[in-house]
Amino acid sequence: GAGVSQSPSNKVTEKGKDVELRCDPISGHTALYWYRQSLGQGLEFLIYFQGNSAPDKSGLPSDRFSAERTGGSVSTLTIQRTQQEDSAVYLCASSLAWGRIMGEQYFGPGTRLTVT
Amino acid sequence: ELKVEQNPLFLSMQEGKNYTIYCNYSTTSDRLYWYRQDPGKSLESLFVLLSNGAVKQEGRLMASLDTKARLSTLHITAAVHDLSATYFCAGGRGSQGNLIFGKGTKLSVKP
Numbered sequence: 001g002a003g004v005s006q007s008p009s010n011k012v013t014e015k016g017k018d019v020e021l022r023c024d025p026i027s028g029h030t031a032l033y034w035y036r037q038s039l040g041q042g043l044e045f046l047i048y049f050q051g052n053s054a055p056d057k058s059g060l061p062s063d064r065f066s067a068e069r070t071g072g073s074v075s076t077l078t079i080q081r082t083q084q085e086d087s088a089v090y091l092c093a094s095s096l097a098w099g100r101i102m103g104e105q106y107f108g109p110g111t112r113l114t115v116t
Numbered sequence: 117e118l119k120v121e122q123n124p125l126f127l128s129m130q131e132g133k134n135y136t137i138y139c140n141y142s143t144t145s146d147r148l149y150w151y152r153q154d155p156g157k158s159l160e161s162l163f164v165l166l167s168n169g170a171v172k173q174e175g176r177l178m179a180s181l182d183t184k185a186r187l188s189t190l191h192i193t194a195a196v197h198d199l200s201a202t203y204f205c206a207g208g209r210g211s212q213g214n215l216i217f218g219k220g221t222k223l224s225v226k227p
Contacts, residue, residue, distance in 0.1 A: 033213060033214060033215075035214075035217075042217060042219045042220065043204065043206075043217035043220075048213040050213055056213060056214065058214075059214065091159070093159075095213075097213070102208065102213045104161055104164050105149075105161070105215060107151075107158045107159040107160075107161075109157070109158045110158050
């Protein structure tokens with residue numbers, strides 16, 4: 001079946017602009033995660049959504065970052081007033097969940113963000 | 117706070133040789149994952165280890181978990197060039213959905 005998809009695959013933006021990154025999880029997966037991967041910081045957790053619960057935002061690096069998940073499916077990660085240090089690959093993953101038990105996470109292809 | 121450390125970070129192997137990548141974690145983790153990443157690609161799930169003593173094998177790769185030692189290993193048998201990639205281990209805790217990743221081990225298998 002279809003895996004996790006993300007768009008755009010590449011995004012180049014000027015410093016100070018806002019960007020939106022989109023993630024379509026695997027159908028039926030109730031949990032959705034955002035991570036980012038950069039050379040200096042490795043793979044970092046940003047935020048995760050599980051069903052109708054309040055999202056865990058504990059990994060967001062600043063208040064310029066926000067995310068929402070509409071209808072329990074598609075998610076959008078928004079970065080306001082982008083800075084050069086935001087340049088990274090943003091990865092989305094989804095999983096099944098059974099109550100508080102999280103299943104295996106499947107990753108999308110990522111969005112490579114370059115802030116000039 | 118869960119921390120995950122992998123070693124080595126870089127590994128250059130000759131084809132046909134065996135080697136082990138180690139993944140130590142700092143506090144109780146109830147699930148341990150191994151992922152593979154090829155250059156410019158996303159993460160591919162290799163193994164999920166959920167209990168002490170768990171051992172899983174796929175082809176030339178075998179992963180194991182020792183929860184008492186807080187250690188997981190990824191053993192490579194008779195390496196081939198196609199195994200060249202970066203391998204990540206990641207741990208998770210309880211109801212916390214996010215995974216904590218190690219820095220990755222970049223494996224290069226040379227003829």
